[in-house]
Amino acid sequence: MRGATVIPERVVARIAAQAARTAQSRRAALPPGRSGPAPPGASAAVRSGSVRLRLSMDLPYPTDIPRVCERIQRDVAERVAELTGLRVGEVTLTVRRLVTAAGANRGRVR
Template sequence: MTAVTDRVPAVGRGETRIADRVVAKIAAQAAREAVDEPSRAGKPPRATVTVHRETARVRVSLELGYPGDIGRQCGAVRRRVAERVRALAGMEVPEVSVQVERLHRAEAGTPPRRGASDE
């Protein structure tokens, strides 16, 4: 058995690095959880990250249901992404940028109406 004093100092043991793509997957899943609606249609959220040491800057692209409070939904995405990346990857997340690519009707199967009715 090795005594505590015989252990290799932390600086000599190396480090664990979590790949950017892993952090991006965590962020995309967290965004999906934040906007999860039973009637949600469209593409799942995508995330890109820039990692520097123990800090991740995240950009999430997603589609949102409309009508709805877009600001509230984006805030929920920012909070959830920062929380999950911090918890699962151990990284600080000072910035989560949310890009809304498309709005779609919140009601399932209801196409948006354009122009005047033909009735």
Template sequence: MTPAQTPPPRVAPAERGATRIADRVVAKIAARAAREALAEGAGGLPEASSPHADVTVHHDIARVRVSLELDYPSDLAARCAAVRRQVALRVEEYAGMTVPEVDVEIEHLHPTDVRAAAGRDRRLR
């Protein structure tokens, strides 16, 4: 082989390029993880409630804010802690990012007794 025919040296996979995951993709991962956490918890996810997330990514660090609705009365602190754990776990698992904090904002509380009574009224008609 002549020098012109010599194959180029192999480049390690980590040095070939970079993968960038858009903030909105990480936000979707976080919102789905919050739904998972709420569905697993006592009482499940309130009807017509879908958590949404805002994410800021800097390098491989994601700062997450999740907004959600919860049933009341319930253990709000425990439900928020479950959301924090699940969101951090899923974002780290799926996006490979460190999540130092997950802020949870409860936008609305749904009284469970009112919803149950409304559901009974609908079934009787």
């Protein structure tokens, strides 16, 4: 039996962070702001060929938060598994803050 290649957790976390940035732009594009949204954060715990991911990011408001989170989690899990060969057992996503577009309510009539 050949020895398994071990991918450091910090490398898996960087891959997950990049995948989260891509998923965020595809699934939940944030409005441009003065300083822009903070990049997604990611950490990884690798055990026996499996990984648990923790993500944190900003999301736009209004949006369907549960649906967007589920899609981002799925996108990140698929990308990390594809690039690392690890089985992604769990992806926990924490929403740091909800970002509204400046003037998003302008032009609304009641």
